[in-house]
Amino acid sequence: MSWLEGADAPVPTYTQTDNDGFMNFINGNSQIPPSDLNIDIDLHLPLTRYPSPLPPDVDYATSSPPPFNPNEPNSPHVQAERRNLQCKLIRIFFNAIRTNKTDLVTKLITTGFVSPDVPNEYGLTPLLAAVEAGDGAMVCALLNIGADVNAFGTPTKRSEAYYRYSSSSSSKRKKRGTDANKKRKQLPPDARTPLMTASATGKLALAKLLLQDFHADDALIAGDGQLALRLAADNGHMEIVDLLPSRRGGEFRRWRTHHAGAIRRIKRAGGGIFAFFAFFVYYIPAALLWSLPKHVVVLPSVKLAKWSWRNKARFGGWCERQLKKFPDRAKRGVKAAGRAVKALKHVPKGVARFVKALAKGLWWVIRRIPGAMKVMCLWIWESLKKVGMATGFVFLKVVSALHTAVMALLSFFRSITLKDVGNAIAVAVKALFVDLPRAVWSGMRAFGKASYKALGYMLGLLGKIIWWIMRALFEIPVFLPKQLWKILAAIGSSMSKGYHEILVWLNPKRR
Numbered sequence: 001m002s003w004l005e006g007a008d009a010p011v012p013t014y015t016q017t018d019n020d021g022f023m024n025f026i027n028g029n030s031q032i033p034p035s036d037l038n039i040d041i042d043l044h045l046p047l048t049r050y051p052s053p054l055p056p057d058v059d060y061a062t063s064s065p066p067p068f069n070p071n072e073p074n075s076p077h078v079q080a081e082r083r084n085l086q087c088k089l090i091r092i093f094f095n096a097i098r099t100n101k102t103d104l105v106t107k108l109i110t111t112g113f114v115s116p117d118v119p120n121e122y123g124l125t126p127l128l129a130a131v132e133a134g135d136g137a138m139v140c141a142l143l144n145i146g147a148d149v150n151a152f153g154t155p156t157k158r159s160e161a162y163y164r165y166s167s168s169s170s171s172k173r174k175k176r177g178t179d180a181n182k183k184r185k186q187l188p189p190d191a192r193t194p195l196m197t198a199s200a201t202g203k204l205a206l207a208k209l210l211l212q213d214f215h216a217d218d219a220l221i222a223g224d225g226q227l228a229l230r231l232a233a234d235n236g237h238m239e240i241v242d243l244l245p246s247r248r249g250g251e252f253r254r255w256r257t258h259h260a261g262a263i264r265r266i267k268r269a270g271g272g273i274f275a276f277f278a279f280f281v282y283y284i285p286a287a288l289l290w291s292l293p294k295h296v297v298v299l300p301s302v303k304l305a306k307w308s309w310r311n312k313a314r315f316g317g318w319c320e321r322q323l324k325k326f327p328d329r330a331k332r333g334v335k336a337a338g339r340a341v342k343a344l345k346h347v348p349k350g351v352a353r354f355v356k357a358l359a360k361g362l363w364w365v366i367r368r369i370p371g372a373m374k375v376m377c378l379w380i381w382e383s384l385k386k387v388g389m390a391t392g393f394v395f396l397k398v399v400s401a402l403h404t405a406v407m408a409l410l411s412f413f414r415s416i417t418l419k420d421v422g423n424a425i426a427v428a429v430k431a432l433f434v435d436l437p438r439a440v441w442s443g444m445r446a447f448g449k450a451s452y453k454a455l456g457y458m459l460g461l462l463g464k465i466i467w468w469i470m471r472a473l474f475e476i477p478v479f480l481p482k483q484l485w486k487i488l489a490a491i492g493s494s495m496s497k498g499y500h501e502i503l504v505w506l507n508p509k510r511r
Contacts (some may be wrong), residue, residue, distance in 0.1 A: 043085055048115040051086045054079060087121070089113060094120050097129045102141050109145050116147035123154030123188070131194045131206055132156055139194070139206060149216045152191040189223035189257065192231075196222065199240050200231035207232075207240050218244050225253025230504070233511050246508045251501040258497040262490040269486040276479055365458055372454035379450035383443030390431075390439035397428040 093114050096104040105126075109116050119125050127147045130138040132155070143149055195216040198206040207228075210216040218228045229247050232240040308315070401424040408416040448471070455463030504510050 043082060043089070046109075046112045046115050047086055047090060047118050050090060050119055050121050051083045054083060090118060090120055093118070094124070094126070094129055097126055097135075097138060098133055100133070100135050100138060102138055105138065106141055106145065109142075116142055116145050117151050119153060122156075123191070124156060125151055125153030125194075127151065127194045128153040128155060128192065128197055131197045131203065131210075132201070134203055134206065136206060136209060139209060143214050149195075149210060149214045150193055150220060152187050152193055152220075152222070154188055155190065155192050155197055187223060190226075191222055192226075193217075193220055193222075193228070196220075196226065196228045196231055199228040199237065199244065200235055202232075202235065202237040202240065204237070204239050204243070207243060211243065219247055219249065221250040221253065223253070224257040225250030225255075229508060230254070233509065236511070238511070241509050241511070248505055248508050251505050255494075255498050255501050259494045262494040265490040266487050269483040269490070272483045273480060276483075368458045372458045375450050375454045375457065379443075379446055383446060386439045386443055387436075390436045394428070394431045394436050397424075397431040401425050401428040 089108075093105065093108050096108070108114050117125055117127075120129075125147075127139065127142050127149070130142055192200070193216065195207060195210045195218055198210060211218060221227060227247055227250055229241065229244045230250070232238075232244065401421075404416060404424040405421050408418070408421050452464065452467050455467045457463070459466065
């Protein structure tokens with residue numbers, strides 16, 4: 001049975017439960033209210049691309065649009081209606097692909113509504129959508145109708161490399177002054193062919209179908225330098241790696257994409273170091289040595305001196321009034337001192353109430369100590385378990401490496417090669433210098449969360465405030481080392497990626 005036989009099959013009957021709203025138009029039914037669809041509008045079929053946004057001067061959001069006039073095909077209302085219908089048709093087309101409606105997809109293409117390569121609003125092509133859905137029948141139907149097996153499209157889940165690339169190069173693209181139309185035509189760096197998507201996601205059957213039956217080009221290189229072979233190897237799909245032929249290419253692009261992310265992290269860490277020095281070396285000294293004396297001492301003194309000079313004629317009268325009021329003020333002061341002496345007899349009661357309240361507060365804290373200790377004990381247990389497991393793993397790998405080396409020597413490297421010994425040593429070194437420090441650091445991070453819960457449980461809001469103060473005092477001295485470590489880690493990551501790409505060039509199927 002040919003894959004195109006479904007094109008001549010009758011279109012299935014769609015009911016109101018389909019909720020598509022456009023099926024009557026697809027099936028040729030003209031009994032649609034003009035408010036919902038005007039069939040006299042030229043939709044420019046078949047649709048080969050997603051419609052561009054309307055110009056700003058087209059007011060398609062008006063609440064009372066003018067009546068449709070076929071003699072004005074370019075009126076704002078007609079343009080808006082045309083674009084809405086085109087978008088709705090493309091959405092129905094991709095929904096049919098996702099829901100495995102092969103007959104409807106075939107009908108839409110063969111009757112001239114859409115092109116087999118029309119992308120959706122996000123740049124996803126129909127063939128990519130079928131590969132992501134894992135529908136081999138849909139893939140065959142699209143390819144038999146005329147879909148381009150090597151067409152690039154934007155995958156549904158954007159890759160991390162795209163965000164690294166776009167964030168580091170968006171400002172450069174803006175400076176070059178490229179217009180919006182050219183930007184839309186440019187493919188994103190993480191654009192993928194159907195074979196690349198099948199290889200990256202581990203769909204072996206689809207990869208065989210695309211490569212062997214429809215002769216997809218596995219030598220195509222994406223904007224970020226990725227090949228179908230490298231995508232399969234990086235994601236651990238060794239069956240597809242064995243299926244694909246050995247290919248070289250894109251090494252420098254892949255390194256450049258990775259290096260762009262490293263440069264972004266270096267810039268961000270460098271900006272943090274600059275802000276740190278600016279705050280503690282410039283802003284704080286400027287505030288203490290200039291702004292604070294200026295606004296607290298100098299300017300008020302100058303203002304007081306100017307006011308005193310303007311009111312110098314009133315100074316004598318003010319002194320005379322103060323001398324007249326002094327006896328009365330002294331009498332009131334003596335009476336206040338007497339009342340204070342009498343109030344001393346209530347001090348013991350106040351002290352007793354304070355001690356009682358303090359004792360209640362201490363008892364409340366003491367009662368909550370067991371709960372806080374439980375949180376800390378759980379942290380200690382989890383940390384010891386992680387560190388213990390990591391230490392045991394290191395011990396086992398070291399013993400395994402030694403055993404491999406001894407057995408290789410005893411067998412004169414016949415059953416166990418020198419490469420096997422090197423791999424065992426590499427695993428042991430990674431466990432010692434990567435996995436064990438990572439477990440220790442994980443325990444340290446867990447200590448912060450456990451102490452926050454413990455202080456909050458014991459002292460409530462006051463405990464959380466104390467924790468944040470201690471956190472700030474801890475973060476200040478370690479801020480610069482952390483930023484310097486980020487810079488060194490980014491540089492090391494870029495160098496490691498370059499070394500990895502050299503090894504990949506030597507062995508294209510390297511995992």
